[in-house]
Amino acid sequence: MTVAGHTNAPAPADERFANVGLVARLLQRPDTGAAIGALAVFLLFAYTARSVNWAGDFGVWSSWLNTSAYDGIVAVPVALLMIGGEFDLSAGVMIGSSGLLLGILTTRADWNIWPATAVVILFGLTIGFLNGFTVVKTKLPSFIVTLGTFFMLRGLNAGATISITGGVSIDNIDRAPGFNFAHKLFASIVWPKYGLGVPVIWWLGLTVVAAWVLARTRFGNWVFSVGGDPVAARNVGVPVARTKILLFMTTSTVASLWGIMTAVSLRGMQSNEGVGREFEFIIAAVVGGCLLTGGYGSVVGAAFGAAIIGMAQIGIISSGWDSNWVYFFEGVVLVAAVMLNTAIRRRAERAR
Amino acid sequence: MNGTNGTAVHLLELEHVSKYFGNVVALKDVSLHVDAGEVTCILGDNGAGKSTLIKILSGVHTHDGGVVRIDGPEVRFGSPREARHAGVATVYQDLAIVPLMSIWRNFFLGEEPTKGRGPLRRFDIAFAKKTAREQIAEMGVDIRDPDQPVGTLSGGERQAVAIGRAVYFGARVLILDEPTSALGVKQAGVVLRYIVRAAERGVGVIFITHNPHHAHPVGDHFVLLNRGRVIGDHTKQSVTREQLVREMAGGAELEALTHELEGVVEA
Numbered sequence: 308m309t310v311a312g313h314t315n316a317p318a319p320a321d322e323r324f325a326n327v328g329l330v331a332r333l334l335q336r337p338d339t340g341a342a343i344g345a346l347a348v349f350l351l352f353a354y355t356a357r358s359v360n361w362a363g364d365f366g367v368w369s370s371w372l373n374t375s376a377y378d379g380i381v382a383v384p385v386a387l388l389m390i391g392g393e394f395d396l397s398a399g400v401m402i403g404s405s406g407l408l409l410g411i412l413t414t415r416a417d418w419n420i421w422p423a424t425a426v427v428i429l430f431g432l433t434i435g436f437l438n439g440f441t442v443v444k445t446k447l448p449s450f451i452v453t454l455g456t457f458f459m460l461r462g463l464n465a466g467a468t469i470s471i472t473g474g475v476s477i478d479n480i481d482r483a484p485g486f487n488f489a490h491k492l493f494a495s496i497v498w499p500k501y502g503l504g505v506p507v508i509w510w511l512g513l514t515v516v517a518a519w520v521l522a523r524t525r526f527g528n529w530v531f532s533v534g535g536d537p538v539a540a541r542n543v544g545v546p547v548a549r550t551k552i553l554l555f556m557t558t559s560t561v562a563s564l565w566g567i568m569t570a571v572s573l574r575g576m577q578s579n580e581g582v583g584r585e586f587e588f589i590i591a592a593v594v595g596g597c598l599l600t601g602g603y604g605s606v607v608g609a610a611f612g613a614a615i616i617g618m619a620q621i622g623i624i625s626s627g628w629d630s631n632w633v634y635f636f637e638g639v640v641l642v643a644a645v646m647l648n649t650a651i652r653r654r655a656e657r658a659r
Numbered sequence: 660m661n662g663t664n665g666t667a668v669h670l671l672e673l674e675h676v677s678k679y680f681g682n683v684v685a686l687k688d689v690s691l692h693v694d695a696g697e698v699t700c701i702l703g704d705n706g707a708g709k710s711t712l713i714k715i716l717s718g719v720h721t722h723d724g725g726v727v728r729i730d731g732p733e734v735r736f737g738s739p740r741e742a743r744h745a746g747v748a749t750v751y752q753d754l755a756i757v758p759l760m761s762i763w764r765n766f767f768l769g770e771e772p773t774k775g776r777g778p779l780r781r782f783d784i785a786f787a788k789k790t791a792r793e794q795i796a797e798m799g800v801d802i803r804d805p806d807q808p809v810g811t812l813s814g815g816e817r818q819a820v821a822i823g824r825a826v827y828f829g830a831r832v833l834i835l836d837e838p839t840s841a842l843g844v845k846q847a848g849v850v851l852r853y854i855v856r857a858a859e860r861g862v863g864v865i866f867i868t869h870n871p872h873h874a875h876p877v878g879d880h881f882v883l884l885n886r887g888r889v890i891g892d893h894t895k896q897s898v899t900r901e902q903l904v905r906e907m908a909g910g911a912e913l914e915a916l917t918h919e920l921e922g923v924v925e926a
Binding site for chain 1: 740758771
């Protein structure tokens, strides 16, 4: 009975291996459903938005990729956090808080943009730490804790902006020293012919790094375990609290980064920026195969999820429909994707 | 059997260990020993103190009285980590495995082997898959695919993963908390074989159970607990299965209960 284990024969020597074909292997991946969904949505708009040459015009591709990056960048850490078993509802409003802080530092305190950026990143790390620390110490659901953070920051954003500027926005960030290079790094167009923005590169880069960390590092293994069964993880020596706090910090910090990028891109910041975006990040992660209960999911899937949202936002307008249908569409995609993912996962597990 | 006065040094030894929770006596004067390559069964009904004993040995609780020794010197575990470093591994009822994660990810969870350095230091996945497969095969289970989520394994196979993991990571004393209680007859038999297999590999196994029918075939000696005290300590030669059953249930009590139940059935 143990013979197979003692010999160093290659694994396919076991006849049961051969039965697990390529299709079955693909179906076991959490991101397969999102990839199929993204393809389906792409084909849908290739038909309904054929008047703008949806499938063939790289300008159209660039426009939905730029929009996808808007959700995709923050969806990356949100997906990791969900796999780690937690939510962050403050990820959207953090964009606004961070952009406003950058604006205040550069336009009211006349800082150079780079020290201001460093302070904003520090701010992101701090808020993430506070979120994570509170969740881990109080054992309250992260849904509640970060909902609290969300409302506090939302109030702070509006209140602070009004008391400092008398209005609802901070403008003229482009007057800050160092702005040009920041603009090049955070908000430029990398492919002028089609208008492809640099955030798309950030989005894809972050996705690749996070997917690698999740699949190939010790920390990635811990992320799965703290979401899958934190008690079991602790029993085998995984630093559960530290892992979760780090995930919260990553989420807030990437939201801050995106706040900086948005502020630089718009050269200013509205006090309500980012509010409501947190749900799109969660939709992207869930469509991408992340379980709401944690322990399962994919960063690459979240990128497909963000692509679906981006395509919907551009495709619905390109098809000549009213833009309010975007929300309806996102709702349909969310429910359909969750059903599809669940069906695929059950099928994959039963197939064994 | 007292290690201090000379003759034999045991792998693990407890002398008059007591534990109180407030004014509740959870364990009182418990003495027992475990040797390498042997299976020591700790038998007791619910509330007998088995869980408290496990928690002391695995570093979750510290004892209030008595001495715990490993290879002679006294030890006192402040945390589960310290116990593991001393070679005491515990396989809990819930197995400390994550059902949604693959076998190889579970096998190395918390002790992931790495390769590369600096920012490229990464989980050595090829090694993890190969080793997990080999080690579980060593327990007598031939897993099809290390990528399989543990949740798709049978209860017995999960035990094999958990036990194989503990043995691989250098457990010298392996504590198994009710490994057979949630299993059917056939699966329980399979797990009993893993217990023997682990002992054959030189591990001192502590098999916690309330089922003398599971304990008797695999145990080398038997410690019976009741209300936090040792009420019996037998070697395999000195006790039959029937004696174990009777002693565990409190002998006369069981007979009284049998009469009572028969009365109910007849009525």
